[in-house]
Amino acid sequence: MKKPSARTKSLIAKGRKYYTAAYKPREMILDRGKGALAWDLDGNDYVDLGAGIAVSALGHHRREMLDALMGQAKKLWHTSNIYFTAPPVLLAEELVKSSKFARRVFLTNSGGEANEAAIKLARKYAADKGRPAQQRNIVTFTGSFHGRTLATVTATAQPKYQAGFEPLPPGFRYCPFNDFAAASRMIDSTVCAVLIEPVQGEGGITPAKPGFLKHLQELCHKHDALLMLDEVQCGMGRCGALFAYFAERGVKPDVVTLAKALGGGIPIGAMLVGEKAENVFQYGSHGSTFGGNPLACAVARVVLQKLQTKTLQKNIRERGTQLASALAAINNRHGVFSEIRGRGLMIGAELSDPHKGKASDIVETARSHGVLVLQAGPNVLRFLPPLTITEKEMKEGVKRLEQAIQTHIGPPSLRA
């Protein structure tokens, strides 16, 4: 790594001074990218195995996305949802057709907003049926993550995200993830919706057990509740298929939320609604000034189209296998992981006992070796590379990761 320049140091100092301290960005200023590579202001290169957080699905600086963005930018930036424009209308059609269940779409700017819309939709679904407020509970799961707005952080069943923000809105119930019996107990006639990530992201890359979504679907059916899938992180090709729920046969959700990869780096989110609840939102029920912005939608249309190509889906499978076996090989040599899990290009490596709590340190060492990886909780290294990553980029990324791990744990002779 080159030494940080005066400009890098000055920008970091300003960021520390003028941002609220809600984030703790790493000591570099990222400046440009291409494919799965990114460069900082000082010219250091990084293999990006995080894609932001599962956002840059088609990699950085992709020609087709740039053309779509520039093409729209030269025509019209914004009009408000009181008028139609072509890109959001066409994106809504394409989302409905590719989802296999949806009838209608509400476009937002982020995942949190998409989930917020879903929560409001679920409450109104029950209200429309004459159910009083006490019978509009929403069940979510331990280890989940649904966003940072007050309602979505309440849906997020992890105390660390909620502490200090009380009073939290009522009407949420937390069920242990993948616990069939607990779900049967908790989902009763006072529940209007179940919100779940088919593969938990922030919680540690934990897939729902086979049959769990189906089980929830049956309980929802029995109690007239909506099955709502948060695919903000695990959707849009990340797990191999366009939607993560495609992996489980017979599951037909009522609502699916999307964001992150949908815009390939441009802010956008979406709530997809199936037949059961398609008429819940009526004129005036909900709104968003920027949701469905033509610039974002023009880019999202390109992303959605690319994600459905056979070549990209093949790449997700092949690079996913490459990454998982490279991590297994690293583990054979260094014994740092207790488990490597996930699907497609959504992979988590849980640190073994002697390295527990060290994910954050390893992430930082990896950065200083030129590879960007993420963590999920204190013990899991999380990999969410661009879905377009090449074999060569992946190979270089895991090579740098191994160097970082070696540096981190010290030479074999010093290990216990």
Ligand SMILES: *Cc1c(COP(=O)(O)O)cnc(C)c1O
């Ligand atoms: C990131 C994330 C969100 C929140 O999305 P924002 O765009 O940050 O509001 C919600 N759900 C899941 C599963 C996520 O990973």
